[in-house]
Amino acid sequence: MTDGTPFADGRVGSRFAARNRTDSRWSAVVVAFVLVTAFGLAGGLLGGLAGATTVLVWYVVGTPYAIAVGHVVLVAVFHGGIDPIAFAVVEAGFLVMMLEPAIRSEAPGRVGAVTLGASVALGGLAWLVVRSQPLWLAAAVTIGGLTLASYGLYRYGLVMFGLVEDSEAPHNEPHNDGDDV
Structure with missing residues (x-):
C-alpha cells in the first residue's frame, strides 16, 4: 500500500x-x-x-x-x-x-498546479494528435509524453534527495578500480 x-x-x-x-x-x-x-x-x-x-x-x-x-x-x-x-x-x-x-504536501497549490498543468498538457497533446492522425499515433504520443515526464520526475527526485553525484567533481583524478597489482 x-x-x-x-x-x-x-x-x-x-x-x-x-x-x-x-x-x-x-x-x-x-x-x-x-x-x-x-x-x-x-x-x-x-x-x-x-x-x-x-x-x-x-x-x-x-x-x-x-x-x-x-x-x-x-x-x-x-x-x-x-x-x-x-x-x-x-x-x-x-x-x-x-x-x-x-x-498532504507542504505546498498544495504548487503540487496541484503542476498536476493540473501536466494533465492538461498531455490531454491537449493527445487531443490535437487524435484530431488529425490515427488513434494509435495519439496513444503513442501520449505514452511518449508520459515516459518523458516520468523520467523527468525520476531525475528530479534523485537531485532533490541527493542521490546523484555532483557534476562539479574533478574528473582528472586517477581512478583506482583495484586492477593495479
Missing part, C-alpha cells in the same frame, strides 16, 4: 502513514467516493463496479497502477465505444485521484 510518499530518512511510506493522518483518511474517502460515482454515472452498475475495482487497486498499490487498471476496465465497460461526456466524467474522477497528494 505504498504511494511513493518519501520521508526525510529515505523511507517510502503509505497513503495512511503520511504526515497528517486525518487529512489522508478523509482525502482517501473523498477520492474513493468520486471515482466510484464517476464510473457509476458513466457506466451504471457495471461502471460502479469498475470504479470500485479502480479504488481497490489505488488503495493497495498506488495511483499509477490505478490509472492503468481503471482505463483497462473502462475499455471493458465501454467495449463498443464511449460517449465523450461520459469519458470526461470518468477522467475528472482520475484527476481528483491525481490531485489527492497535493493535500
